[in-house]
Amino acid sequence: MPTNDYFYTTDPHIATLDGFPIPSSWWSRPYEYAWAILSTYPSAIAADMGSGYVYRPFTDALSATCQEVYAIDNRKQVTAVKRKRPDKVTTIVADFTTPTPLAISSLDLIFCISVLEDVGEKIPLALAEFRRLIAPDGLIVLTFDVPIRDNPIWPGVNLTTFWNDVAAQGLHPVGAPNLTPTSDLLLHEEFGLTCYHAVLSKKLP
Numbered sequence: 091m092p093t094n095d096y097f098y099t100t101d102p103h104i105a106t107l108d109g110f111p112i113p114s115s116w117w118s119r120p121y122e123y124a125w126a127i128l129s130t131y132p133s134a135i136a137a138d139m140g141s142g143y144v145y146r147p148f149t150d151a152l153s154a155t156c157q158e159v160y161a162i163d164n165r166k167q168v169t170a171v172k173r174k175r176p177d178k179v180t181t182i183v184a185d186f187t188t189p190t191p192l193a194i195s196s197l198d199l200i201f202c203i204s205v206l207e208d209v210g211e212k213i214p215l216a217l218a219e220f221r222r223l224i225a226p227d228g229l230i231v232l233t234f235d236v237p238i239r240d241n242p243i244w245p246g247v248n249l250t251t252f253w254n255d256v257a258a259q260g261l262h263p264v265g266a267p268n269l270t271p272t273s274d275l276l277l278h279e280e281f282g283l284t285c286y287h288a289v290l291s292k293k294l295p
Contacts, residue, residue: 091125092265092266092268093263093264093265093287093288093289094263094264094265094266094267094268094286094287094288094289095267095268095286095287096236096268096271096275096276096284096285096286096287097118097121097122097125097233097275097276097284097285097286097287098271098272098274098275098276099274099275099276100274101121101124101125101276102121102124102125103120103121103124104120104123104124105120107123107127107147107148107151108147108150108151108154108174109147110147110150112147117278118204118233118235118276118278118285119203119204121276121285122203122204122233122285122287123147123148123151123203125233125287126148126201126203126231126233126287127148127151127152127155129199129201129229129231129289130151130152130155130156130199131155131156132155132156132157133157133198134155134156134157134198134199135156135157135158135196135197135198135199136152136156136158136159136160136197136198136199136200136201137159137160137161137162137192137197137199137200137201137223138152138159138160138161138162138201138202138203139162139186139200139201139202139205139216139220140162140163140164140186140202140203140205140208141161141162141163141168141171141181142163142168142171143163143165143166143167143168143171144167144171145171145172148201148203149161149171149173149179150173150174150175150179152201153173153174153175153178153179154174154175156178156199157178158178158180159178159179159180160179160180160181160182160192160197161173161179161180161181161182162181162182162184162186162190163181163183163184164183164184164185164186165183166183168181168183169181169183186202186216186219186220187209187212187215187216187219188215188219189219189222190219190223192223193223194222194223195222195223195224195225195226195228196223196225197223197224197225197228198224198225198227198228198229199228199229199231200220200223200224200228200229200230200231201231201232202216202220202230202231202232202233202234203232203233204233204234204235204285205234206232206234206247206252207234207235207244207245207246207247208245210245213247213251213252213255214255214258214259217255217256217259217261217290218259220261220290221259221260221261221292224291224292226292226293227291227293228291228292229264229289229290229291230261230289230290230291231287231288231289232287232288232289232290233285233286233287233288234246234247234252234285234286234288235247235281235283235284235285235286236248236249236283236284236285236286237282237283238275238277238282238283238284239282241282242281242282242283243280243281243282244281244282244283246282246283247286249267249269249286250269252288253267256288256290260292261290261291261292262290262291262292262293262294262295263288263289263290263291263295264289264290264291264295265289265295267288271284
């Protein structure tokens with residue numbers, strides 16, 4: 091499965107994550123979670139950017155594998171979210187489009203799962219902060235909605251603009267990006283959206 095591509099209906103997908111049944115209304119999460127969690131490893135210091143001010147299972151799933159996890163969200167309600175492994179999760183109220191309290195190059199893995207579409211014009215600022223935080227050999231693992239038509243009901247990320255922003259922030263795709271989807275594209279017809287995944291690094295490929 092390529093690292094920078096659309097999600098397809100034939101891609102691996104899951105019904106539960108760390109024991110949490112994924113609601114059917116979370117149309118792309120079974121695919122996003124199944125793909126993103128494969129990047130984890132036991133010694134990793136990881137961050138879940140936009141972890142959710144109500145419960146989302148991805149932070150807990152990271153803590154099942156990674157050494158240490160930061161749950162970062164800009165809403166203070168995130169501090170009330172109960173964690174399965176609280177000894178491994180540090181919750182921080184912060185806007186990741188601005189400098190966060192974390193140190194430079196302190197993270198091995200940065201995850202941002204279906205959040206960039208809500209960041210909008212501040213995506214370059216988010217990428218700049220991810221670059222500041224990621225270790226030299228670290229990976230930035232992203233998923234986000236992409237519009238399939240003009241004026242979708244919900245916002246999406248323009249792929250051409252996204253990849254231009256990636257280059258402008260001194261980041262590099264891990265593997266060549268695919269911008270031409272095939273017929274088995276994962277779609278939400280009502281919302282006018284599909285979903286994309288990307289892996290970025292500071293290092294040149």
